[in-house]
Amino acid sequence: MTPTAKLLCMITLVACSNTAFSGGPLVIQGAAGNTPVKYQNPAITVNVEAGDLGTTSNTDANMLLQEALDLWNNVSTSALNMSVDTTAITTDIDENNFTTVLPGVNGGAQNNNDNLNPVIYDSNGAIIDAFFGNGASDNTLGFAASFFSIGGDFFSEGFAVINGRDLGITNTDFILLITHEIGHFTGLDHSQININNQENISGLPFICLSTMASNYPVMYPFICRDSSSLHLDDEISLSSLYPAADIDNNLGILQGNLVNLAGDAILGANVFAVKTTTGEAVSSVSDYLLQDTGFYKLYLPAGNYKLHANSINTLFNGGSSIGPYADTILSESFTTPHPITETIYQDAVTNDDAIITIVSNQTVAFNFVLDVTVNEVDNTNNTDTGGSGGGSNKILGAPSFITLLLLLGLLATTRRLFFCSAKQARLL
Numbered sequence: 001m002t003p004t005a006k007l008l009c010m011i012t013l014v015a016c017s018n019t020a021f022s023g024g025p026l027v028i029q030g031a032a033g034n035t036p037v038k039y040q041n042p043a044i045t046v047n048v049e050a051g052d053l054g055t056t057s058n059t060d061a062n063m064l065l066q067e068a069l070d071l072w073n074n075v076s077t078s079a080l081n082m083s084v085d086t087t088a089i090t091t092d093i094d095e096n097n098f099t100t101v102l103p104g105v106n107g108g109a110q111n112n113n114d115n116l117n118p119v120i121y122d123s124n125g126a127i128i129d130a131f132f133g134n135g136a137s138d139n140t141l142g143f144a145a146s147f148f149s150i151g152g153d154f155f156s157e158g159f160a161v162i163n164g165r166d167l168g169i170t171n172t173d174f175i176l177l178i179t180h181e182i183g184h185f186t187g188l189d190h191s192q193i194n195i196n197n198q199e200n201i202s203g204l205p206f207i208c209l210s211t212m213a214s215n216y217p218v219m220y221p222f223i224c225r226d227s228s229s230l231h232l233d234d235e236i237s238l239s240s241l242y243p244a245a246d247i248d249n250n251l252g253i254l255q256g257n258l259v260n261l262a263g264d265a266i267l268g269a270n271v272f273a274v275k276t277t278t279g280e281a282v283s284s285v286s287d288y289l290l291q292d293t294g295f296y297k298l299y300l301p302a303g304n305y306k307l308h309a310n311s312i313n314t315l316f317n318g319g320s321s322i323g324p325y326a327d328t329i330l331s332e333s334f335t336t337p338h339p340i341t342e343t344i345y346q347d348a349v350t351n352d353d354a355i356i357t358i359v360s361n362q363t364v365a366f367n368f369v370l371d372v373t374v375n376e377v378d379n380t381n382n383t384d385t386g387g388s389g390g391g392s393n394k395i396l397g398a399p400s401f402i403t404l405l406l407l408l409g410l411l412a413t414t415r416r417l418f419f420c421s422a423k424q425a426r427l428l
């Protein structure tokens with residue numbers, strides 16, 4: 001593939017004061033403010049419009065869309081099942097009639113409860129330009145979002161708009177980007193897992209540095225993956241939000257609180273388990289449920305793991321954020337005690353990396369105690385886990401566009417085409 005300097009998706013964030021964007025789930029609401037928002041019925045039908053996707057026929061576009069949906073549908077530990085209906089929207093939706101099915105361009109919320117879940121093929125990019133400004137379709141692949149209400153548990157419906165202009169990307173990247181957007185549509189946030197938490201060279205931000213493209217999840221803020229498949233971390237994120245009825249027969253749970261020596265919660269850190277035999281990794285963000293406890297929870301396939309923690313990459317704020325504490329560069333994920341150098345949970349007896357055995361249908365629970373003054377793990381291994389507590393009420397800041405500008409300038413120098421997607425949820 002030829003690296004090109006194109007921003008494939010607009011970074012936007014519809015900010016509202018009670019919205020939390022969390023590791024794993026994208027929106028935390030519910031009566032107590034600690035519930036990951038999802039679709040109540042995991043069988044979700046999206047209705048595609050009748051027109052073509054630029055030079056791609058409607059039929060062929062529907063096949064690409066179905067391929068992206070099937071990546072999520074095929075996760076055996078999740079109940080999600082998304083399907084495409086071509087009969088409800090019988091017209092070609094374009095810049096002249098999109099207001100009949102899509103929300104308002106300025107965050108307005110019309111058409112938010114007509115059960116359409118429209119997928120719109122924006123053949124000439126004019127709808128994307130209408131939402132994000134003239135020229136946006138030069139570098140925006142598409143965007144997707146779902147509607148929720150303050151205190152609610154469920155999305156009412158969602159929508160996706162896909163750019164039909166020829167932006168010079170391969171079918172694989174196209175499917176990965178649609179898959180990423182559909183991930184946000186279903187309620188998934190970005191994730192970082194075991195990627196170097198400060199991917200840079202000489203202080204400049206570079207991304208997709210890992211030698212193994214397969215190490216990057218689809219829900220990484222940038223498309224660094226190079227095959228149209230999900231990473232284990234993607235599968236677990238989806239399964240956590242839409243668990244199959246028999247999920248406990250096939251996965252175990254590792255959970256606890258990430259705390260400092262005084263027992264205080266460490267907020268917004270990347271906590272991830274790495275399987276010792278395969279290197280497969282699954283991540284969570286500490287305190288992703290906004291309980292002020294540092295709570296993390298990982299569904300894991302049976303096996304032996306090491307538990308790691310580090311900080312979120314400082315590039316990943318604003319529309320690229322990971323977890324509920326990364327809205328701006330001044331948010332908790334990027335301020336003291338962060339940055340936390342990657343640290344592995346230690347065994348109290350051997351003083352070496354602890355090997356944690358996960359068995360299906362069992363929960364392993366302990367607190368991960370970090371001496372953040374020296375960035376070392378404390379050997380305390382207690383079994384106090386979970387925790388309740390009031391919901392936080394984080395105010396979202398404006399997305400950081402400084403990062404974006406930096407990345408735009410660097411794109412031509414990186415080895416792969418990648419890109420960030422719009423991460424949205426919309427208030428009803």
Ligand SMILES: [Zn+2]
Pocket residue numbers: 180184190221420421422423
């Ligand atoms: Zn995204």
